[in-house]
């Protein structure tokens with residue numbers, strides 16, 4: 001209460017609050033709707049009736065406001081007090097008394113609330129302290145126990161050491177040893193370890209000690225839990241941090257660390273490389289390379305591919321040396337990588353079924369697959385993956401390729417994908433040898449693959465296997481029965497007759513071939529089929545040729561890369577790996593490869609990318625059929641790229657078609673190439689004309705004419721039809737036409753040479769070259785080539801020639817002149833200028 005009285009008297013003259021809303025000597029009046037009014041109060045000691053009280057009340061209100069909740073509610077009440085300041089003295093007194101009372105009440109309740117809060121906080125603190133003390137005690141007990149254990153262990157160790165020592169005097173006292181052994185782990189980390197170890201005893205001495213330890217932060221608990229090492233480690237970490245901070249600060253304050261010595265490398269650069277890959281190999285930033293390229297005048301991004309020459313400029317600019325690698329260095333050389341004989345293991349044969357339409361290829365394959373002993377076990381529905389494995393009764397496995405025809409077979413073979421070991425030639429016994437049968441025979445012979453003749457449909461009436469055998473002789477296929485070495489078997493795919501015998505023959509043939517491959521190496525395979533699956537992305541059926549393809553393997557396939565995400569066998573089951581002759585569906589490709597593409601597992605992704613990029617580049621080159629740039633014809637746009645001369649050839653017989661195609665290909669040179677869109681036997685049809693029209697190509701008819709419809713379309717679309725009956729006439733005319741297509745030949749005659757002595761400004765933007773003519777003469781308007789260190793900087797023309805401020809037409813050798821070059825300002829002293837005129841000559845192919 002005494003405090004309260006002090007309070008009331010004290011603040012009477014003290015200005016309170018942050019913002020002074022009421023000046024001393026003023027009373028704030030508050031009306032309804034938030035209106036206020038300030039009234040200046042005259043301060044007279046004598047008539048000190050209501051004003052000081054009012055002031056005091058106002059000050060009390062301000063004073064109480066910061067006190068949380070209850071106070072403001074209470075304190076607000078007095079506010080209306082001065083609302084009706086009546087001149088009546090009695091009312092004022094009452095008012096003052098009321099104000100004082102209310103203000104006091106508000107203060108009291110605020111004090112009470114504060115007191116309550118205090119006691120609560122104190123209680124919480126004591127509880128916490130108790131808890132912590134308890135924790136510390138436990139930790140200390142544990143530490144003490146641990147220390148005792150350690151002492152015991154140390155004593156034991158010391159005793160043992162003492163025993164082992166031959167010289168008793170040299171040996172330390174057991175007690176000393178114990179003491180020493182007690183410390184080692186701690187010494188390893190901190191020298192202040194021992195006094196702390198003594199703490200368990202001291203700890204019992206008093207609460208003060210415990211408090212000390214508690215005040216040292218988490219040290220007590222952590223050290224009790226982790227031993228002394230924890231504390232030591234914490235300290236060393238902090239030290240480390242400080243050191244780092246210091247280092248950073250030093251760096252920031254402009255004391256750079258010793259600049260790391262730049263490493264100069266020998267950078268291996270293939271014919272095409274992305275800027276990013278090059279930057280990696282150079283150990284430089286990609287952005288720096290881009291910047292440098294920009295300065296050289298070429299705008300490329302890091303993902304773009306640059307050629308070897310550009311790469312060389314970059315490599316040298318950064319001070320490295322280049323090691324150019326040719327295409328063959330980048331490509332994977334599977335041929336050279338021969339597996340040693342002792343590593344080879346027998347592998348199943350890969351069989352392809354070929355034959356004429358409807359002779360029963362599909363039926364036979366299905367029937368053979370029906371003999372698969374594993375089929376039932378797997379229980380899965382056979383997937384169409386383009387290749388299947390059939391397990392024979394004798395335990396042998398045979399891989400069947402479901403090739404779509406002999407063209408595909410040959411195409412794959414031409415691409416070096418000779419996957420087939422044995423061909424089964426299906427001939428229907430009732431139909432005999434048909435055109436496609438003969439084609440299949442020729443393709444098989446060309447591939448030098450052994451053949452087994454399956455004379456099918458022997459169940460059919462009119463089946464005549466003997467005629468088939470005899471007819472085969474015409475095509476130099478001599479079957480066993482005709483005393484030859486070609487295996488043959490009469491079968492019925494429909495009735496499942498002699499299928500076992502066929503399988504047996506496959507087995508015999510395979511044994512003869514002694515098919516082997518090394519399974520324990522990085523896999524190599526051939527794409528048999530590939531497509532873009534909606535849900536699974538690019539999927540390829542790969543027939544493993546050697547090695548074992550595993551999940552997670554990184555590979556390159558044609559121009560694509562990949563990482564084996566999943567392998568699915570022909571039964572639709574996920575498998576972890578696939579060995580030689582096993583067909584599997586491979587998931588995880590970056591794109592869809594073509595049938596016949598080789599899949600090769602490589603050591604890492606960058607190698608895969610490199611090979612894939614190289615192959616993609618090669619493909620692009622093939623597509624664009626770029627001719628080698630000829631310097632002589634550099635002004636001829638036609639010389640930059642070989643002109644294609646598309647043609648369509650139709651002839652009466654196959655032999656003529658081939659002869660014509662060969663003759664036309666011979667006319668091709670670096671400048672112009674014949675491109676045969678299509679060649680075939682028979683009349684010129686509508687589809688021929690449509691194809692020719694699409695490519696704006698003429699059609700050559702050799703002893704053939706178009707049908708009526710074709711003629712009509714040709715007339716409508718303006719397709720040229722050319723008829724011949726002598727090949728020489730044909731080639732002569734085509735040659736002349738191709739020459740016309742190329743336009744006249746352009747020949748350069750060098751007229752003079754000059755050296756750039758100095759460079760000066762000409763006009764606002766242009767530069768002029770101060771030249772000394774060294775050879776021949778320079779003429780205005782002539783073509784000119786500016787070279788710097790024998791590298792062409794620009795190909796231009798002479799825009800103007802001057803001698804002593806006079807425009808001249810010609811400047812001869814030995815004289816100096818100024819020349820402005822058309823469209824170029826890249827001129828430097830020391831550059832050489834070569835001027836020439838271009839004459840045109842009719843071209844002869």
Ligand SMILES: Nc1nc2c(ncn2[C@@H]2O[C@H](COP(=O)(O)OP(=O)(O)OP(=O)(O)O)[C@@H](O)[C@H]2O)c(=O)[nH]1
Pocket residue numbers: 355356357358359360361362363364456457458459460491492493494495
């Ligand atoms: N009687 C009889 N019919 C057969 C036999 N094998 C196949 N066929 C029938 O011959 C027809 C053609 O058989 P496919 O297996 O489709 O012949 P394919 O050679 O695969 O035909 P393409 O795929 O069109 O080239 C079908 O109607 C079969 O049922 C057989 O051994 N005996």
